[in-house]
């Protein structure tokens with residue numbers, strides 16, 4: 001039996017003095033009125049599986065108002081193992097624990113990765129490129145530690161280069177000293193992104209066609225380093241030298257940094273690199289950002305999330321923990337059924353809702369329903 005999340009316990013965390021939640025191996029539905037803490041529980045599950053929270057809270061925000069310390073623990077079980085993943089906030093500092101021993105976020109990340117789908121994600125297609133980059137990286141860092149380290153090193157490097165760019169004493173020579181690390185870390189990160197996006201794409205195309213009744217979706221990676229067209233995604237099986245691909249991208253980033261140094265100095269920001277790249281969708285060949293209807297955008301996001309589940313299975317040989325926060329009400333019957341069909345496919349899932357009316361009887365029979373905060377409809 002593959003490893004799964006068994007019990008979440010929290011103390012002095014957000015709205016909960018203390019709370020324990022036993023999760024089903026299949027579907028757990030958390031039902032309750034608004035503001036009873038459903039999303040808080042989903043956030044704790046995400047934090048203890050991925051090492052990050054979609055709400056990007058400061059450590060103190062995780063501590064129940066009036067308190068000074070909070071703790072969370074998630075017990076994972078299966079494959080002959082029991083692992084406790086923990087997170088504690090004390091003196092305004094957050095630390096992670098694995099089996100009681102302090103560790104970095106990497107220590108809790110990825111044993112059971114999580115795929116979260118919440119109402120904010122419904123804007124994935126239309127909103128700024130940052131959201132799409134974060135969707136890709138947030139997924140990638142759970143599957144591959146070198147991806148995670150590159151993403152974090154790269155982010156720090158850009159921050160430092162941007163601080164330098166804002167200094168009045170910043171000169172072209174000072175800036176150039178940073179270009180190597182932007183180009184080499186950026187290239188390695190880009191190649192990770194391309195490989196992951198290529199895997200997602202294969203599933204996204206199929207899933208979207210199924211949801212939309214045959215429309216053709218596509219996704220491409222549009223780099224900031226001057227290529228006027230999106231670059232070709234490598235086939236998942238493409239084993240052509242990774243080092244060669246990194247070198248090719250590195251040279252392009254380095255050349256673009258060189259070409260745009262004057263503009264960077266004027267504007268005070270780094271204009272080239274993965275932090276400025278775009279993940280772009282098309283539907284039947286047209287830019288989804290400008291053309292997609294609400295329904296098409298929703299199908300696209302749904303297809304992306306299902307693709308994340310499938311890619312996790314492909315890479316790790318087991319499915320992720322699927323967290324569906326308050327999205328049932330946002331989806332129409334067809335899309336709901338598509339998701340619930342997926343859930344029937346052996347994916348451990350936690351769904352929050354204010355209303356059990358979104359589930360049919362047979363789905364509810366198979367699920368474990370937990371009322372949060374007393375009486376609910």
Ligand SMILES: Nc1ncnc2c1ncn2[C@@H]1O[C@H](COP(=O)(O)OP(=O)(O)OP(=O)(O)O)[C@@H](O)[C@H]1O
Nearest residue numbers: 014015034035036037038039040061062063064065
């Ligand atoms: N650090 C904290 N201390 C105390 N309360 C907090 C803290 N952080 C959040 N809360 C409270 O937790 C409550 C529940 O939030 P949550 O978002 O989990 O509700 P929900 O059940 O998902 O509601 P909805 O159905 O509206 O999405 C909110 O009222 C919020 O003010």
Ligand SMILES: [Mg+2]
Nearest residue numbers: 038039325326
């Ligand atoms: Mg909520």
